[in-house]
Amino acid sequence: MNKILILDIDGVLITNPSWKADRIHSDGYSEFNESCVENLNRLLTLAEFDIWLSSTRRTVKTLTEFNLIFKNRGIKKQIFGFLPEYTNCRNRKEEVLKFITEFKVSDFLIIDDDKSLNGLESGIKERLILTELTKGFNSEKLKEATERIKNCS
Template sequence: MLILLDIDGVMVPANSWKKPEFMEDGFPMFNLNSVKALQRIISETNASVVLTTSHKTKYKVSQWKDLLKSRGINPKRVQRLSTNSLYVSRKDEILEWYLKKHVPNEEFVIIDDDKMLNGLPENLKGNLILTSPSVGLTDDLADEAISILQNRSFQSAR
């Protein structure tokens, strides 16, 4: 099981009126509610993280593991999408990953705030959890992500 994870707008709320707080490693602090929600997804599904964030090449994978761990997130494995050397959209990066690297029948969820991902093909869009950039990942969205990873239909309480 895989979580394709963006950071800005998912783990770090994007609020233009508020400068993010940074930790000693030089990267912004994550929203505590988002951390709890992501760690619950990981704990309940044993999913690995695939970083899709625009920050993905700032650090080596081993550094990302440490960065996530220092913020209370402990996936069994951390990977990242290939370097975006052609500056394609996140949507195109995910499509390329799906076509070239996705293992058939491996459950995955995409957690992102990029509304352009609504343009994904339907078979991928069904795996998309779209966050509000100013709020980030919530418990309700975590429930939806767990349902997708466990291949269950989700019945929203909304």
């Protein structure tokens, strides 16, 4: 079974400050930070991942539309699925926990900038790569993710 990559977009692949409008790609969707995309592609060569999108942006596009957006930005792997929209979850931490429990996920990595994830229990938090909004999945976070993959295998 493949590892699960629970992936956010804003603050991971899109690194614009929240007060600034997104740069728009020729396909009409937000531009991704190219070095963050390169780092994601490097990570995807280290293990077989199924990408599950956790971004709130998952609520406004279909899986097919997002896979085209990822392809247009040079991401080498398609998105496997979206985290379900759980109506009773108040934050990303609760969504991730419910997903892990419901789908019985045991081999995973989370890449997100959502600070609520700091509240995860230690066994899950050790699989979290917490990025910063304007830095995203930079080379420092790629190194951290590489170490996590080695240590959690």
